[in-house]
Amino acid sequence: MTAHTPQPAPPIGLLVELTHRCPLGCPYCSNPLALERPGGELDGETWKRVFSEAAALGALHVHLSGGEPTARRDIVDLTGHASKSGLYTNLITSGIGVGEKLTGDLADAGLDHAQLSFQGADKETNDRLGHYAGSWERKRAFAGYVIKAGLPLTVNAVIHRANLHQVPAFIELAVELGARRLEIAHTQYYGWALANRAELMPPRKQVEESITLVEAARARLKGELVIDMVVPDYYARYPKPCAGGWGRIAINVSPTGKALPCHAAESIQGLEFWNVREHSLADIWHTNPAFNAFRGVEWMREPCRSCERREIDWGGCRCQALALTGDARNADPACHKSPDHERIVATALAESESGDGALRFRSYKEKVEA
Ligand code: SF4
Ligand code: FES
Numbered sequence: 001m002t003a004h005t006p007q008p009a010p011p012i013g014l015l016v017e018l019t020h021r022c023p024l025g026c027p028y029c030s031n032p033l034a035l036e037r038p039g040g041e042l043d044g045e046t047w048k049r050v051f052s053e054a055a056a057l058g059a060l061h062v063h064l065s066g067g068e069p070t071a072r073r074d075i076v077d078l079t080g081h082a083s084k085s086g087l088y089t090n091l092i093t094s095g096i097g098v099g100e101k102l103t104g105d106l107a108d109a110g111l112d113h114a115q116l117s118f119q120g121a122d123k124e125t126n127d128r129l130g131h132y133a134g135s136w137e138r139k140r141a142f143a144g145y146v147i148k149a150g151l152p153l154t155v156n157a158v159i160h161r162a163n164l165h166q167v168p169a170f171i172e173l174a175v176e177l178g179a180r181r182l183e184i185a186h187t188q189y190y191g192w193a194l195a196n197r198a199e200l201m202p203p204r205k206q207v208e209e210s211i212t213l214v215e216a217a218r219a220r221l222k223g224e225l226v227i228d229m230v231v232p233d234y235y236a237r238y239p240k241p242c243a244g245g246w247g248r249i250a251i252n253v254s255p256t257g258k259a260l261p262c263h264a265a266e267s268i269q270g271l272e273f274w275n276v277r278e279h280s281l282a283d284i285w286h287t288n289p290a291f292n293a294f295r296g297v298e299w300m301r302e303p304c305r306s307c308e309r310r311e312i313d314w315g316g317c318r319c320q321a322l323a324l325t326g327d328a329r330n331a332d333p334a335c336h337k338s339p340d341h342e343r344i345v346a347t348a349l350a351e352s353e354s355g356d357g358a359l360r361f362r363s364y365k366e367k368v369e370a
Helices: 044-057 075-084 100-109 123-130 135-148 164-177 204-220 281-287 318-325 341-351
Strands: 013-017 061-065 088-093 113-118 153-159 181-186 226-230 250-253
Touching: 013 044, 044 075, 044 281, 061 075, 075 088, 075 100, 100 135, 113 135, 123 135, 135 153, 135 164, 153 164, 164 181, 164 204, 181 204, 204 226, 250 281
Parallel strands: 013 061, 013 250, 061 088, 088 113, 113 153, 153 181, 181 226
Antiparallel strands: none
16 A cells, blocks of 8 residues: 555544444445444543544534444433534434433534434335334434424435335425435445345436436425435446545544544455554544555556546545455446446446345344454
């Protein structure tokens, strides 16, 4: 890996996986296959130090995520500290187990925004794909508590073959719940989603229809609802600037304190990820070789090295390049310039018409080695 020496600009945001505990079992979960156990989670004081260090480093916001972040009993205290440190605080939650009192306490502690996931746009689909009976009612109730507490609400919908037909219903749901923003994000295929790719990959035609639908809804709901859409990159011409570029704008911290340039970074062998227990966030950001491994453009090979988009998408996703080509330094094969692009699109198209419908749900009890 090529080292990169210039001082990086400060990160914009911090995403903390406070715990991998989660009541849901989504088959596209972005947490690693080998989930971290509660006994190893950072204590509250360490998380608070990390928040203070992030603010001092120049970060503007923190995403309180998981797993289910409210499974932490100290979530109000942690939110309060992050807010007092000067960070904009965003809770990314399933909404399960978050009652009216807890929502109010979080708002009082300084929570700025709540992002609520839905697995489907009706009860049957939502509860089946989240692998949790009764989650539909609980999520809807939580949305009401958020609005009552005066917090802005974003609805998150991760879409794939099993729920892509519900895009119009997700838009209606977001409007009905009073959300200001709807994020329709196609599944990204690593971790659990890669294990389920044959069941989740949608046909290209269905994806194109959903894009048209969203564009029409954006025009119709202008001023009422903002709709963000992330399309499946296997069908795109160019890859996404994953994580905003490796080591450029964000730091992820796992439940046990590993600082990562993106949530799937541990899938890349040979990188040593420093832990916030032993290193300050500033030390990690500036000097951990893992953060420098793919920072900037010096590490790139062709076709990225001489590409006019190399500082736009930063070569796409390192973890996807590794998973699909066997080498994280290759161009993300979602890019049409990658020599592997045709092969992976052909695979995607074949998979979109295959699969036996049997999803492998994420299980916190199942101990799976990555
Ligand atoms: Fe991005 Fe590399 Fe493709 Fe250029 S060749 S568009 S830098 S992934
Ligand atoms: Fe790791 Fe994209 S998920 S770089």
